[in-house]
Amino acid sequence: MSDRQDPYLAFWGKTRRRDDGSPGWHPAAYHSLDVAAVASVLLREHGVPRVNPEFHALLLALVAWHDIGKFTRTFQCKAQAFWPTVLGRFQPVAAPHGHDTAGYGLLTGPLEDVAAPLLEGWGNFRHGMLRAVCGHHGRPPGSIDAVPAEEACNVCLGAARLFAADAARVVGGHHVRFPGRAVAPGLIWQLAGLAVLSDWIGSNEAWFAAHPTPIPLEQYWTEHALPQASAAVARAGIMPARARSQVALADLAPHVTEPTPLQALAATLDLPANGPSLVVIEDQTGAGKTEAALLLAHRMMAAGQAHGLFVALPTMATANAMYSRLAEAYRALFDTGEAPSLVLAHGKRGLHERFQKSILPVPDSDDALATDPADETAGAQCAAWVASDRRRAFLADVGVGTIDQALLAVLPARHAALRQLGLSQRVLIVDEAHAYDAYMSQELETLVAFHAGLGGSTIILSATLPQARRAALVTAFHRGAGGSTSELACDHYPLVTLATAGGALEQPCDPRRELGRNVVVERLATAEAAVARIAAAARAGLAVAWIRNAVDDAIEGHAALRTDGIDADLFHARFAMGDRLQIEEAAIRRFGRIAAQTERAGRVLVATQVIEQSLDLDFDLIVSDLAPIDLLIQRAGRLWRHARPDRPAAADTPRLLVVSPEPTTDADGGWLCGPLRRTRNIYRWTILWRTARELFGTGAIATPGDVRRLIEAVYAKPDDVPEGLRAALAAEQGVESAAIAMGKMNVLVWKDGYDSGQGWDSDVRTPTRLSEESVTFRLARWCDGVLSPWCQADSPRLAWALSEVSLAAWRASGVPTPTGPLAEAVAAAKREWGRWDQDLPMLVMTRSPDGWEGSVATEKGGRRATYDLHRGLMAI
Known part of the structure; x- marks a missing residue:
C-alpha cells in the first residue's frame, strides 16, 4: 500500500473482494465517514433515536470516531497485504484487546486533548459517551491504563489525531453543553445503540463500495458517504412507515360488529x-x-x-x-401505499412457515428501490436485513x-x-x-x-x-x-x-356482558376420580380437557383413559417439534372456534400448560390439577369459550373439576403427596393451599366479580397459611428473595450507563429466566443403514430443526458416543447443520417391537429412551 496525501488514508479499515475476486480495501477514514453518514440519515431524516437536535452534531462527530482504534499497529497487521507503508517494514504485533478497547484507550489517553473540547463540562459522563461510541460491536470496551507504543506508535498517533480533528470538522461536530444528570444517561444509551446500528449498515459492502483511491475527506463525505448512506438505510428496510391518522376497530378486527x-x-x-x-x-x-x-x-x-x-x-x-x-x-x-414490515422474534422462528415466506429479498438496484409499495403483496412482509437477525x-x-x-x-x-x-x-x-x-x-x-x-x-x-x-x-x-x-x-x-x-x-x-358467568368448581380427591368423571362425560358427548401440571402425569392420565376405552389425545412439550405442531393443529381443528360439534363430541385432550395461554380452544368440561389461582382462572377461560347452541344436554353449566387434596387447617409438608406429588416441584405449596381454600370454600368462580377477590385472597397475604406449612413458606420466601436479588443483580443499571463493569456476556449465557436446565436433542431414525431426521420437511435443515425435543438435564445430559457406520452417518449429517447446532446431541432411534428406542447418557451411565406418538419421548 502506498503513502497518501493525508497519512490517515494509508490505514485500511475494511478488506473487501473486488469484482474479479482479488482482495481490495477500504480506508478506515472513509469507513468511519460511511458510518457517520448513516447516523446522520437516521438522526436527521428519520428521528432515530429521538434525540434533541441540538445534540446531533456532537453525536455525529463521536460516531465518526467509532473506529479510531484501527489506527494502530495491532489492527493494521491483521492484513499484511494492506500494511501501511508509513509504518515501515511489516511487523506483526500481538493484540491484547480489540480495536474498540484500543480506541477508547486512545480517546481517553493520548488523544484526550482532541476529544475533551467536544465534551467539556460533561465530567465523568464524557467517558460514558466515549465508551458508547467505541463499544459499537455490541458491548462496552474494556478499560486500559495506557496504549503502549508497540501498539500505537507516533505515526499511528499522528494519523489518528489528524483524522479525529478532520472528521469532526467535516461532519460539523461541535461542543454541546452538558444536559444534566437526568438526561445524560439516556443520551449515552441512545448513542450506544446508534453506533451499533450505524456500523452494521455502514459495514455492508453491498451498500458501501470500497474506495482506496485518495480524495479529500470533505469530498468523500458529500459525494460518496452521504448519498450511499441514504440508499443503504432504504435498502435495510428500517425507514419507519407512516401511521394512518385514524384507525377504527373494524379496520383491525373486521369480524367485530360492536366494540x-x-x-x-x-x-x-x-x-x-x-x-x-x-x-x-x-x-x-x-x-x-x-x-x-x-x-x-x-x-x-x-x-x-x-x-x-x-x-x-x-x-x-x-x-x-x-x-x-x-x-x-x-x-x-x-397509511395506504406504505409497506410496513412485520417480524417474528424468537429462537424457533425459522420453523414458522408464514414468517419465512414473508421475508423479502434485499433490493440491490435502483429499479428495485423504486418499486411502488402498492404493488407489494397484501400479506405480511419483512426486509431480509431486518429478518436475518x-x-x-x-x-x-x-x-x-x-x-x-x-x-x-x-x-x-x-x-x-x-x-x-x-x-x-x-x-x-x-x-x-x-x-x-x-x-x-x-x-x-x-x-x-x-x-x-x-x-x-x-x-x-x-x-x-x-x-x-x-x-x-x-x-x-x-x-x-x-x-x-x-x-x-x-x-x-x-x-x-x-x-x-x-x-x-x-x-x-x-x-x-357476554363474559359474565358462573363456573361451578368441584374438588376431586384422586386422579382415578378424574378418569371416571372424564370417561362418563366423554361417553355423554362432551368435549373434555384434562390439564395436568407435569408431563409424566399427563402421560399416565392419558394411558389410564385409553385403558378405560376413551380415545384421548395427548399434548405436551416432550414431542418432537414437528409432531407437536401437528398435534396442535389437530387440537385446533377439533376444539377450536370453527370445529363442528360432530368433530368435538366425546373427544378428550390430555395436556400440560401448553394449552393454558396460546390456543383458542373451547371445551364443555375441564378437569385440572390444582394450580395457582391465576392459572386456574386462565384454564377456566377455555370453558364454554365460544357461542355453541349445539352443546350436548349433559353440558348443563360451565364446570371446572380440580384434582386436589382437602385444604385443611392442619395441612403439613405431606399435604401435596399422592396424585399431586410431582406438582410439589412446580408450584409454591402455600399458594396452592390458599387457592384450594378460596375455590372450594365458595364452590364457584363468578366472573368478572370474583377475579380480583380471588387473586388478592391468594397473593396479598403470603403469611396466611396453616402452622404445618410454615416451614414450606419460609423455604419459598427464601427462594423468591434469592430470585429477586439475582434479578436485581443481573439487570443493567440506568445511571451507570454503557459500562463494562456490569458483566457483559453473550445472549446465550445471560439468563432471561431462572428455569430447570434442559438438554435439546435432535431425533433421528437409523433404519437399514440409513440415517434420517425424525420429521420430514422441504429442506434437511428444517427437517432436523423440526426433529428437536428437550429433556430435563437430570433425566439425560447427552447421548453415548456412536461407533462404526453409525458414527460416520452421524458425522456426515452434522456437517450439514448450522454452526450453532453442532453441539446438539443426536438421539438415534431404532425400531423395536414397542416402537422406537435409543439411549441417552446421564451422570450415572446410560438410560433407555423410547419415542412414539402416544407418549412422546421417555427416558426409562
Missing part, C-alpha cells in the same frame, strides 16, 4: 400529548385486550410518539399465534416475539443497546403479564423503566394481575420517566391504569 367496553375506552382514553406513558389493562380473556392495545398503540403512533410497536409474549407458541393474528391486520395501522427485530415497524427478546435489552447481553434503540421508537405491548415469576418480574420492571427513560410507552395486558404487581410496574415507570408515583387505591375489575410523568389515573371499565 367491547374496554375497546371503547381505549379509543377515548385521555393520553398525554407529549412524553411516555404506561397503560395497564386488566380484563378477562375474551374482553378484546389485544385490539384495545392496538388501538392505544396506534393513537400513540399517529401522535408521533412512536414509529411502530413490539408485542412481547411469554412463550413461542403465544408469539406464533399473535404473529398469525397480526399478519391479517397490522397494515391497517399504516433476532437483534434487529426491534427495527421492524411491527414486531412479535417472546418476552425474552425484549428483556435482553436490559441485561448485559451483546447488542442490548441496539435492542433498546429499536424498542425506544416503538410502543411495547407486554401480554400475559401475570405469567412471569419473581426473577422475570424484576427484569420486566427494569425494562419498563429503561423504556420510559428513553421516551418509550408501554402497554401491559393481564387477566389476573395482583395489585402489588400493578403498583410495582407503575413505580418502575415513574423511575424511568420521572415524576412521583401516585398511590393506587382502586380495586375495581376490569380496570385500566394510565401512568404518566404527572401521576397515575385509575379508570374502571365496564365488563363485557
Whole structure:
C-alpha cells in the first residue's frame, strides 16, 4: 500500500473482494465517514433515536470516531497485504484487546486533548459517551491504563489525531453543553445503540463500495458517504412507515360488529400529548385486550410518539399465534401505499412457515428501490436485513416475539443497546403479564423503566394481575420517566391504569356482558376420580380437557383413559417439534372456534400448560390439577369459550373439576403427596393451599366479580397459611428473595450507563429466566443403514430443526458416543447443520417391537429412551 496525501488514508479499515475476486480495501477514514453518514440519515431524516437536535452534531462527530482504534499497529497487521507503508517494514504485533478497547484507550489517553473540547463540562459522563461510541460491536470496551507504543506508535498517533480533528470538522461536530444528570444517561444509551446500528449498515459492502483511491475527506463525505448512506438505510428496510391518522376497530378486527367496553375506552382514553406513558389493562380473556392495545398503540403512533410497536409474549407458541393474528391486520395501522414490515422474534422462528415466506429479498438496484409499495403483496412482509437477525427485530415497524427478546435489552447481553434503540421508537405491548415469576418480574420492571427513560410507552395486558404487581410496574415507570408515583387505591375489575410523568389515573371499565358467568368448581380427591368423571362425560358427548401440571402425569392420565376405552389425545412439550405442531393443529381443528360439534363430541385432550395461554380452544368440561389461582382462572377461560347452541344436554353449566387434596387447617409438608406429588416441584405449596381454600370454600368462580377477590385472597397475604406449612413458606420466601436479588443483580443499571463493569456476556449465557436446565436433542431414525431426521420437511435443515425435543438435564445430559457406520452417518449429517447446532446431541432411534428406542447418557451411565406418538419421548 502506498503513502497518501493525508497519512490517515494509508490505514485500511475494511478488506473487501473486488469484482474479479482479488482482495481490495477500504480506508478506515472513509469507513468511519460511511458510518457517520448513516447516523446522520437516521438522526436527521428519520428521528432515530429521538434525540434533541441540538445534540446531533456532537453525536455525529463521536460516531465518526467509532473506529479510531484501527489506527494502530495491532489492527493494521491483521492484513499484511494492506500494511501501511508509513509504518515501515511489516511487523506483526500481538493484540491484547480489540480495536474498540484500543480506541477508547486512545480517546481517553493520548488523544484526550482532541476529544475533551467536544465534551467539556460533561465530567465523568464524557467517558460514558466515549465508551458508547467505541463499544459499537455490541458491548462496552474494556478499560486500559495506557496504549503502549508497540501498539500505537507516533505515526499511528499522528494519523489518528489528524483524522479525529478532520472528521469532526467535516461532519460539523461541535461542543454541546452538558444536559444534566437526568438526561445524560439516556443520551449515552441512545448513542450506544446508534453506533451499533450505524456500523452494521455502514459495514455492508453491498451498500458501501470500497474506495482506496485518495480524495479529500470533505469530498468523500458529500459525494460518496452521504448519498450511499441514504440508499443503504432504504435498502435495510428500517425507514419507519407512516401511521394512518385514524384507525377504527373494524379496520383491525373486521369480524367485530360492536366494540367491547374496554375497546371503547381505549379509543377515548385521555393520553398525554407529549412524553411516555404506561397503560395497564386488566380484563378477562375474551374482553378484546389485544385490539384495545392496538388501538392505544396506534393513537400513540399517529401522535408521533412512536414509529411502530413490539408485542412481547411469554412463550413461542403465544408469539406464533399473535404473529398469525397480526399478519391479517397490522397494515391497517399504516397509511395506504406504505409497506410496513412485520417480524417474528424468537429462537424457533425459522420453523414458522408464514414468517419465512414473508421475508423479502434485499433490493440491490435502483429499479428495485423504486418499486411502488402498492404493488407489494397484501400479506405480511419483512426486509431480509431486518429478518436475518433476532437483534434487529426491534427495527421492524411491527414486531412479535417472546418476552425474552425484549428483556435482553436490559441485561448485559451483546447488542442490548441496539435492542433498546429499536424498542425506544416503538410502543411495547407486554401480554400475559401475570405469567412471569419473581426473577422475570424484576427484569420486566427494569425494562419498563429503561423504556420510559428513553421516551418509550408501554402497554401491559393481564387477566389476573395482583395489585402489588400493578403498583410495582407503575413505580418502575415513574423511575424511568420521572415524576412521583401516585398511590393506587382502586380495586375495581376490569380496570385500566394510565401512568404518566404527572401521576397515575385509575379508570374502571365496564365488563363485557357476554363474559359474565358462573363456573361451578368441584374438588376431586384422586386422579382415578378424574378418569371416571372424564370417561362418563366423554361417553355423554362432551368435549373434555384434562390439564395436568407435569408431563409424566399427563402421560399416565392419558394411558389410564385409553385403558378405560376413551380415545384421548395427548399434548405436551416432550414431542418432537414437528409432531407437536401437528398435534396442535389437530387440537385446533377439533376444539377450536370453527370445529363442528360432530368433530368435538366425546373427544378428550390430555395436556400440560401448553394449552393454558396460546390456543383458542373451547371445551364443555375441564378437569385440572390444582394450580395457582391465576392459572386456574386462565384454564377456566377455555370453558364454554365460544357461542355453541349445539352443546350436548349433559353440558348443563360451565364446570371446572380440580384434582386436589382437602385444604385443611392442619395441612403439613405431606399435604401435596399422592396424585399431586410431582406438582410439589412446580408450584409454591402455600399458594396452592390458599387457592384450594378460596375455590372450594365458595364452590364457584363468578366472573368478572370474583377475579380480583380471588387473586388478592391468594397473593396479598403470603403469611396466611396453616402452622404445618410454615416451614414450606419460609423455604419459598427464601427462594423468591434469592430470585429477586439475582434479578436485581443481573439487570443493567440506568445511571451507570454503557459500562463494562456490569458483566457483559453473550445472549446465550445471560439468563432471561431462572428455569430447570434442559438438554435439546435432535431425533433421528437409523433404519437399514440409513440415517434420517425424525420429521420430514422441504429442506434437511428444517427437517432436523423440526426433529428437536428437550429433556430435563437430570433425566439425560447427552447421548453415548456412536461407533462404526453409525458414527460416520452421524458425522456426515452434522456437517450439514448450522454452526450453532453442532453441539446438539443426536438421539438415534431404532425400531423395536414397542416402537422406537435409543439411549441417552446421564451422570450415572446410560438410560433407555423410547419415542412414539402416544407418549412422546421417555427416558426409562
